[in-house]
Amino acid sequence: MRISARLLSSVVQRRPFYVTTPIFYVNAAPHIGHLYTAVVADAIQRFEKLTNPDCKIIFSTGTDEHGTKIQQAAARANQSPQDYCDAMSKEYRDLFKEFHVEYTDFVRTTEERHLRAVKHFWKELKDQDYIYKAKYSGWYSVNDEAFVPEAHTREEVTDDGKVRVSVESGNKVEWTEENNYMFRLSAFKTHLKNWLKTDGVVQPAKFHNQLQEMVADDVYLPDISVSRPASRVHWAIRVPDDEEQSIYVWLDALVNYLTVCGYPDDELMKSRGRPWPADVHVVGKDIMKFHGIYWPAFLMAARRAAPRALLVHAHWTARGAKMSKSAGNAARPRDAPPAAARALRYLLLREATLADDANYSETKLINTANSELADTLGNLASRSTGAALNPRAEFPALPDPHAAGAAQLARCRSLQPTQALMRELELLPEICHKHYTNYQFYKAVDAVIRVLHLANLFFETLKPWELKKKPECQKELDVVLHITLETLRICSIILQPIVPDIAKMVLDRLLIPENARNWNDCEVPSWNLKDAVHETKKIQSGKFVLFPRVYVDKGERKASAKTG
Known part of the structure; x- marks a missing residue:
């Protein structure tokens, strides 16, 4: 019987094979792209079980439920943020059940276990002196929940006049000045370069090369804001010992991968076979920067191992354009013709090549x-x-x-x-x-x-x-x-x-x-x-x-x- 190279380390060390999807942002109903990420991860874990039935699998997914966009979506739905998140999180669980995505752990950022993990992780970064407070100014995209370097923005003329948008996502950015906590990302340029030298740490090679180019470019590695004023983002986890600041939604979200492992409870982590580091993070190319730069840097700062591998996939498009909730062109799995819905999982895995965008149509x-x-x-x-x-x-x-x-x-x-x-x-x-x-x-x-x-x-x-x-x-x-x-x-x-x-x-x-x-x-x-x-x-x-x-x-x- 063959054993894959990436599984061999798990077998030798008697540790679980740990595969993840990102946790999905619940500002709108899931679309084809979210399902694709989930079925890719599910196919990976099913293949591992086929090749080594005795291997313990940890397959995590979940929902990201904090941030400005959630506040706004809940207000539009005339619901409290928690009620809104409960309903949207259930939509993801129901969808995954329908398409046979057999996760072992579904994590939500509003859970108590995750709140403990995030606060502990923050303290680890703070104790290592990688977090400091400073006045910060820059271009902020609400849709991306991220600050965007000025070199990566451009002006566009719209019906409302001139606006500035992110070059990467096309979403509108606004100039923001506020007192925030900062993370010393600039201290990890060499460490990130060394991590990215590992063959196959990012697949496909196209995205590996892109990440290496980003790390070589200082524009991508300034110190980054890791908090927002609670007055602006109240639906979020508060910074330990500072109720006036909310933890940056991406730092909050990324810690979910440790939450699943039982972090910060060492005995709980031991009982789960000490699955960290993750064997494979499956992510879309639009969040590659967060998983391929920010996340390994956060882990290195906390003196923890970086992920073993990132599997990055391109987008599903509709009529040649990227599916987007905000653009209103997102094809939803539940909208597929009922008689053909059983074939949707097959189509997603059969058509897409990971490295290149694939176009979806009912035909x-x-x-x-x-x-x-x-x-x-x-x-x-x-x-x-x-x-x-x-x-x-x-x-x-x-x-x-x-x-x-x-x-x-x-x-x-x-x-x-x-x-x-x-x-x-x-x-x-x-x-x-x-x-x-x-x-x-x-x-x-x-x-x-x-x-x-x-x-x-x-x-x-x-x-x-x-x-x-x-x-x-x-x-x-x-x-x-x-x-x-x-x-x-x-x-x-x-x-x-x-x-x-x-x-x-x-x-x-x-x-x-x-x-x-x-x-x-x-x-x-x-x-x-x-x-x-x-x-x-x-x-x-x-x-x-x-x-x-x-x-x-x-x-x-x-x-x-x-x-x-």
Whole structure:
């Protein structure tokens, strides 16, 4: 069994594998981009469990509930900030449940355990003399909840006249002068450079290079404000021993990764296997600076290890523009056509390449669902397990190569579609293992779909519906069914991190035991095994529809029925 390099350290040290999403800001309902971050992290932790079922996983997500934007959103909703946050946080939990995001910890910044962690972390920074009080002035973006260096702003002309905006986000900035606490970020330039020298600490390489350029540029490394006057930001955690100041929302939010570990309670952290540092932080490229500069610097100042890796992903766009709550173009998962919603997780992991933006549309969702889940995978599964071709509901054994039936096996294996399918299926686990390890989910799906296309070609070439009519061809039919079902078994094990619910349906249909669905169970096809090849097994009987085709309207359904 293979063990990924990033998991090896966890195994050797008997520590959990710790993967995170950022905690999501609750100023509006979740959109496709938030779901994408969550399913990427979920796919990572599912793959780790497949490759090492005994590894303990900590997978954290949650909601960021403090700051000016939350105050404003709650006021617009005519709710108290806490009631508003409770409702919005529930939306995220419900969404993740619907799309099979199996986190182990959901943290909220309004929780008591998090408040303790943030205040303790602040004191650690203060005790190390990395926090000091000073008068601060600069351009502040309410939408980004961040001060923006003047060199990274520009003037724009709008209907309201000239305004200054952030070059990075396009959001409006306002000149702000106030007494704040400052963090000595400038003291960590060399430390950050050294951290970023580690190969693979930021993936993909495109974003690693960008972070290295930022750290080399002094514009990104001035001392930064880590508090705001409580009179301006009252919905926030107060600075210890200074009720007139609120802790900067990003410092507050980033500490959530330690909160999950049991920090600052050393006994609690020990009982959880001392999971820090995190193995993988999954973040969008718009918050890369906070996770790739501020967060490791905060940790270094507190004399704690920086994260082992950042996995940064690009954005999902709508009509070519970045999805944004403030811009009003955010596609929400709940807005997807109900019949196609089950395919949304598949589309997100199948289409995006991490390094480049991907464009979302309902048309793409429906076409992908029909072409790959309904036709390529679903149709093959229903035909090979249905009563018409498999009335005994069996996963037939391959004929003993030294007994009656060997001729049928030999004839079937001599055909080019059979040879192509068997060859590619034997290589598939190794290919997909590499893609998963490199977080290239779309390549893993590409490889699986290619094999499933070969399986459909094999099925059509061998014509099992004709073999079914001839009793003398039963052995040959068994060969066809075995190879087809073995293809479905292996492909479904591999697809579990991508579409856990759909993969489970196929594996349940084939009556594959729960303890036989791990990665090493798919590495060797049955025809390469010396044991258990000649044992016929039962599968579930009855009608089986894995994924119904999605029809835009009734007319399309009728037209399909007439031509089908």
